[in-house]
Amino acid sequence: MLALVVDSSTPAVTAGLVRLGPDGLDVLAQRVTVDARAHGELLTPQLAAVLAESGVRAAELDAVVAGLGPGPFTSLRVGLVTAATMGQALDAPTYGVCSLDALAHAADDGRPLLVATDARRREVYWALYEHGRPVTAPAVTAPAVAADAARLRGAAFAVGEGAHRYADVLDLPVRDQPLYPPVASLAALVADRIRAGAPRETLTPLYLRRPDAVAAADRKSVLQ
Structure with a gap:
C-alpha cells in the first residue's frame, strides 16, 4: 500500500x-x-x-x-x-x-519526554509523553509553563525545534533530532x-489559538 x-x-x-x-x-x-x-x-x-x-x-x-x-x-x-x-x-x-505525536514517536526510548515546537510570540506548542503516548493534551504557552509541567511528570529530555530554542528555560537535556x-x-x-481500510478522516487542524490576521471589525462612517 x-x-x-x-x-x-x-x-x-x-x-x-x-x-x-x-x-x-x-x-x-x-x-x-x-x-x-x-x-x-x-x-x-x-x-x-x-x-x-x-x-x-x-x-x-x-x-x-x-x-x-x-x-x-x-x-x-x-x-x-x-x-x-x-x-x-x-x-x-x-x-x-x-504532529507532536510524530516527534514523540521518533524520539521515544521508554522514558517520559517533552515535545516542543516553536509557536512564535515567545511561546511553544508542547505536550508530554510516556512510552510514546501523550499524557497531556497539546497546548500553547510560555516555555516556563511547559518546563513546570515537564518537571512534575519527570520528563527525562526534550525534543523539537521549540525545545532547542528555549533550552535554557526548559532546563532539560535536548536531543539534536528530531527537530521536525x-x-x-x-x-x-x-x-x-x-x-485496515478505516474510513476517511476529516483533517481538523490543531490551531490552539486564533490566527494573527483577523477580519477588521465594522467601523462607523466618518460622516456619522
Missing part, C-alpha cells in the same frame, strides 16, 4: 511517500525544506518530486496522511488543504496525525488504520 505524507506544522515543509507492508513501512522518497515563509510555494512541487522519484502515479496512492499540528494558522492550512484536496481528487482516504515531524513516524502512527 502506498501513502503520501504531508506536514506543514513547523518551518519544515515536508512531503514523503511510504510503502506499507504487513509488518512495517519503507520511506520511498521524501523532501524536507526548512522555510517558514514558503509552504505554499514549496509543498506541491515537493509532492510531485517524491512521486516522480519513486516512479509512482498519483492514481496509485492508497491514502494521504497529514500532520494536524499544532502549528501557525497559515502554514498549517497549506498542508491540510493540499492533503484534503488530493484525497478528494484521487478518491483516497485521508488520515490525520498530531519525520515522514516515517507520521505514517507509522496511522499505518494500522490504513491497512
Whole structure:
C-alpha cells in the first residue's frame, strides 16, 4: 500500500511517500525544506518530486496522511488543504496525525519526554509523553509553563525545534533530532488504520489559538 505524507506544522515543509507492508513501512522518497515563509510555494512541487522519484502515479496512492499540528494558522492550512484536496481528487482516504505525536514517536526510548515546537510570540506548542503516548493534551504557552509541567511528570529530555530554542528555560537535556515531524513516524502512527481500510478522516487542524490576521471589525462612517 502506498501513502503520501504531508506536514506543514513547523518551518519544515515536508512531503514523503511510504510503502506499507504487513509488518512495517519503507520511506520511498521524501523532501524536507526548512522555510517558514514558503509552504505554499514549496509543498506541491515537493509532492510531485517524491512521486516522480519513486516512479509512482498519483492514481496509485492508497491514502494521504497529514500532520494536524499544532502549528501557525497559515502554514498549517497549506498542508491540510493540499492533503484534503488530493484525497478528494484521487478518491483516497485521508488520515490525520498530531504532529507532536510524530516527534514523540521518533524520539521515544521508554522514558517520559517533552515535545516542543516553536509557536512564535515567545511561546511553544508542547505536550508530554510516556512510552510514546501523550499524557497531556497539546497546548500553547510560555516555555516556563511547559518546563513546570515537564518537571512534575519527570520528563527525562526534550525534543523539537521549540525545545532547542528555549533550552535554557526548559532546563532539560535536548536531543539534536528530531527537530521536525519525520515522514516515517507520521505514517507509522496511522499505518494500522490504513491497512485496515478505516474510513476517511476529516483533517481538523490543531490551531490552539486564533490566527494573527483577523477580519477588521465594522467601523462607523466618518460622516456619522
